[in-house]
Amino acid sequence: QVQLVQSGGGVVQPGGSLRLSCAASGFDSINYGIHWVRQAPGKGLEWVAVSWYDGTNKSYTDSVKGRFTVSRDHAKNTVSLQMNSLRAEDTAVYYCARDLSSYAFEIWGQGTLVTVSS
Amino acid sequence: SYVLTQPPSVSVAPGKTARITCGENNIGTRSVHWYQQKSGRAPVLFIYYDTDRLAGIPERFSGSISGNTATLTITRVEAGDEADYYCQVWDSNSGLWVFGGGTKLTVL
Numbered sequence: 001q002v003q004l005v006q007s008g009g010g011v012v013q014p015g016g017s018l019r020l021s022c023a024a025s026g027f028d029s030i031n032y033g034i035h036w037v038r039q040a041p042g043k044g045l046e047w048v049a050v051s052w053y054d055g056t057n058k059s060y061t062d063s064v065k066g067r068f069t070v071s072r073d074h075a076k077n078t079v080s081l082q083m084n085s086l087r088a089e090d091t092a093v094y095y096c097a098r099d100l101s102s103y104a105f106e107i108w109g110q111g112t113l114v115t116v117s118s
Numbered sequence: 119s120y121v122l123t124q125p126p127s128v129s130v131a132p133g134k135t136a137r138i139t140c141g142e143n144n145i146g147t148r149s150v151h152w153y154q155q156k157s158g159r160a161p162v163l164f165i166y167y168d169t170d171r172l173a174g175i176p177e178r179f180s181g182s183i184s185g186n187t188a189t190l191t192i193t194r195v196e197a198g199d200e201a202d203y204y205c206q207v208w209d210s211n212s213g214l215w216v217f218g219g220g221t222k223l224t225v226l
């Protein structure tokens with residue numbers, strides 16, 4: 001079964017760090033771009049970051065540049081999002097998603113809640 | 119930055135047709151994708167490349183583009199269609215992915 005299974009998340013204080021993981025099953029993630037999309041409580045979807053299929057090219061939305069880093073572990077078929085210097089406005093459910101020809105998001109993880117609060 | 123404009127809410131009676139719009143200048147030059155998100159669940163891709171339905175999506179759901187507006191049309195609306203719907207494009211100018219603000223579909 002093709003799916004993405006997420007882990008990580010939780011409550012962290014402002015300025016703290018957290019690491020989210022997204023494990024692919026049923027397909028080889030090296031062949032796909034894997035994105036991170038977040039949704040603040042009661043708000044809409046916001047694209048956050050992408051690791052292109054080759055793992056070398058990455059892009060980020062402006063608000064997380066320099067704080068978030070996306071990486072891949074090909075052996076574990078996993079993509080991770082390292083989040084540093086977290087702010088209250090980073091509080092959201094974070095989803096990983098597999099792209100469709102680089103333009104849309106075809107397969108989604110179940111989502112994981114990140115709460116930044118003192 | 120590229121902004122996609124959706125109406126916050128659309129209401130429709132069961133069995134009727136719902137139309138959810140997504141507008142922006144030059145949207146016709148981009149591929150528009152549509153997602154359904156039910157409460158507490160991850161989004162699901164329904165329509166991609168403006169008009170293509172993902173496998174398993176009912177034919178009642180269709181996408182179209184005219185001028186500066188993309189439209190998701192749902193015919194013979196059912197109670198189970200009640201959800202938030204988002205349009206999305208890839209902005210080639212910035213190299214970033216952009217979502218509309220989302221539209222809450224209420225089935226009366």
